Amino acid sequence: MGGASALILRTEGLTVRFGGLTALNRVNFDLQRGEIRAIIGPNGAGKSTFFNCLTGVLRPSTGRFLFNGEDITGLPPNWISQKGIARSYQITNIFPNATAIENVRIAAQSRRHGWSLLTHHRAYRDIIEKAEAVLEAVGLRGKGDEMAANLSHGEQRNLEIGIALATEPQLLCLDEPTAGMSAAETRDTMALVRRIAKNLTILIVEHDMRVVMELAQRITVFHYGEILAEGTPEEIQRNPRVLEVYLKT
Ligand SMILES: Nc1ncnc2c1ncn2[C@@H]1O[C@H](COP(=O)(O)OP(=O)(O)OP(=O)(O)O)[C@@H](O)[C@H]1O
Numbered sequence: 001m002g003g004a005s006a007l008i009l010r011t012e013g014l015t016v017r018f019g020g021l022t023a024l025n026r027v028n029f030d031l032q033r034g035e036i037r038a039i040i041g042p043n044g045a046g047k048s049t050f051f052n053c054l055t056g057v058l059r060p061s062t063g064r065f066l067f068n069g070e071d072i073t074g075l076p077p078n079w080i081s082q083k084g085i086a087r088s089y090q091i092t093n094i095f096p097n098a099t100a101i102e103n104v105r106i107a108a109q110s111r112r113h114g115w116s117l118l119t120h121h122r123a124y125r126d127i128i129e130k131a132e133a134v135l136e137a138v139g140l141r142g143k144g145d146e147m148a149a150n151l152s153h154g155e156q157r158n159l160e161i162g163i164a165l166a167t168e169p170q171l172l173c174l175d176e177p178t179a180g181m182s183a184a185e186t187r188d189t190m191a192l193v194r195r196i197a198k199n200l201t202i203l204i205v206e207h208d209m210r211v212v213m214e215l216a217q218r219i220t221v222f223h224y225g226e227i228l229a230e231g232t233p234e235e236i237q238r239n240p241r242v243l244e245v246y247l248k249t
Contacts (some may be wrong), residue, residue, distance in 0.1 A: 009201075013064070014026070024060070088161045088164040137195070174206075176206055
């Protein structure tokens with residue numbers, strides 16, 4: 001059989017130290033292509049540090065990670081983005097004084113090398129079409145000309161997902177995508193994540209357990225920078241170690 005391997009991401013002994021503090025300790029983590037995986041764990045467990053390594057914001061102290069079999073440890077964020085890993089941030093990453101479509105278009109352009117408006121009309125048309133498709137995918141059809149600052153909180157969060165999607169990732173890392181959302185917005189965003197998950201692999205850090213249990217196919221639990229448990233939502237919910245250190249707190 002041809003085609004890409006089932007394994008999209010593997011970390012090997014990923015370790016991050018901040019002075020005397022070990023934020024990630026020899027983490028070995030495998031992610032299958034097409035999965036929706038949640039990472040949970042108490043405050044300070046290392047979840048953000050893990051995302052920061054995968055997106056090139058942080059260089060691990062030791063260990064490495066492979067994306068599609070290629071060691072891309074320590075590459076700068078823009079190179080990692082080119083390889084196909086995108087991240088939607090918890091803290092807003094949008095340009096508030098640009099329109100929704102401009103926000104997505106700028107991200108889509110970052111995918112193209114040597115892009116020039118004057119010489120590549122066709123490419124420009126493609127980019128606009130791409131940006132419109134992305135807006136539609138994140139439920140913002142018809143909002144393209146609105147200033148990002150004027151969108152509701154939920155719409156802004158979905159626009160952030162759109163900005164990440166516009167870079168055409170294979171792996172999308174979502175940082176608390178439903179934080180601060182109303183119940184209705186949370187439901188919409190969960191539906192959105194399910195829709196986009198048909199075409200890519202999703203890694204999600206989320207504190208809202210209902211969201212995690214409903215969305216994720218598998219869950220990895222971090223605790224003090226190590227993987228404490230991994231399994232289906234059902235397995236994690238009845239794992240005594242998880243209950244002890246995490247769900248009860
Ligand atoms: N830049 C930094 N310098 C020093 N210590 C840091 C730095 N970033 C994170 N830490 C520490 O590393 C540990 C892991 O932090 P991290 O933010 O990865 O946890 P987390 O699981 O994402 O927590 P939360 O759920 O609160 O976001 C914590 O003890 C934190 O204080």
